[in-house]
Structure formats: C-alpha cells, structure tokens
Amino acid sequence: MKNRVYIETSVISYLTARPSNDIRAIANQNVTIEWWETQRLNFDLFISEFVVAEVSLGHPDAVKRRLEAIADIMELEATEEVRVPGQELIRRNVLPANAEIDAYHVAIATVNGIEYLLTWNCTHIANAHTRPKIEATCRALGYEPPIICTPQELTEEV
Numbered sequence: 001m002k003n004r005v006y007i008e009t010s011v012i013s014y015l016t017a018r019p020s021n022d023i024r025a026i027a028n029q030n031v032t033i034e035w036w037e038t039q040r041l042n043f044d045l046f047i048s049e050f051v052v053a054e055v056s057l058g059h060p061d062a063v064k065r066r067l068e069a070i071a072d073i074m075e076l077e078a079t080e081e082v083r084v085p086g087q088e089l090i091r092r093n094v095l096p097a098n099a100e101i102d103a104y105h106v107a108i109a110t111v112n113g114i115e116y117l118l119t120w121n122c123t124h125i126a127n128a129h130t131r132p133k134i135e136a137t138c139r140a141l142g143y144e145p146p147i148i149c150t151p152q153e154l155t156e157e158v
Helices: 009-016 023-038 049-056 060-070 081-091 097-111 128-141
Strands: 004-007 044-048 074-076 114-116 147-149
Touching: 004 097, 009 023, 009 049, 009 060, 009 114, 023 074, 044 049, 049 060, 049 097, 049 147, 097 114, 097 128
Parallel strands: 004 044, 004 114, 044 074, 114 147
Antiparallel strands: none
C-alpha cells in the first residue's frame, strides 16, 4: 500500500505557474516539477474542496492549468469532524485567524489519517516554529498529524 499525500494548493501553484524571475520561486518550481514527474506515482494523492476553491481563483489560463493538474486527484470531503481541529488551530493561536484555509488543509489531512501534507506554505504550515504546535494540537485532539513537508523533502526510493 502506498503512503498517502495531501497536496496543498501552493504545490499546484508552483507546478503550473509560468517561469518566475525570482530565484527562490524558480528553484521551488523546478523542485516541484521534478517531484511531480519522478515521485508522485509512488504515493496516493489527495486534495480537498479547499484546494479546488483556491486553484479556481485568478487568471482564467492559470485556473485552467491548475484545475487540469488536479483533475485526477481524489478529493477528501470537508466534514463536520474536520471543522473542529481546523477551528482549534486558530483558537489556540497555532495559526493566525487570516490563515483559516491553511488550518483546514491541516485538519482535513489529519482527520483522514493522511501520512504527508505536501506544501510550499512555509509561512503558516511548513516552518520549524509552527510544525510542533500543529502536531501538539492535533495530538491533543486525539489525532496523529501528517508529516508536513515540502516536495524537496518528500522523496521515496523505489
């Protein structure tokens, strides 16, 4: 059985974006494309309605590219059970109130027992200060959190 990976919106954005002029963005784009081409088939991939909503915003051509990239990925349902940890991550000041969707990305992956949450959102999700707080909150609520990582970190040898 393959490990399961929740693909957060930032990964899809880097995957489908036009080449950037910013050196960090170029690096993230290249890593993401390489991961997509060489690693994604090693995992079962999942998204949620939050990803669909976020990739549906913006320029129509960009929206089309992003929606095509996620077309064959299984969508997890945002249930009432998902709402509780999402709200707790905000209530406990693990994530700021303006990062509510980010809290729901974490919550839906957690509630569904997904092993990895793949993201480039290093402001709210994948950073050394936030990760332990996310993990502690999820465990306090009775869940095992996913391993939060970037595409650069998630490589599986087959």
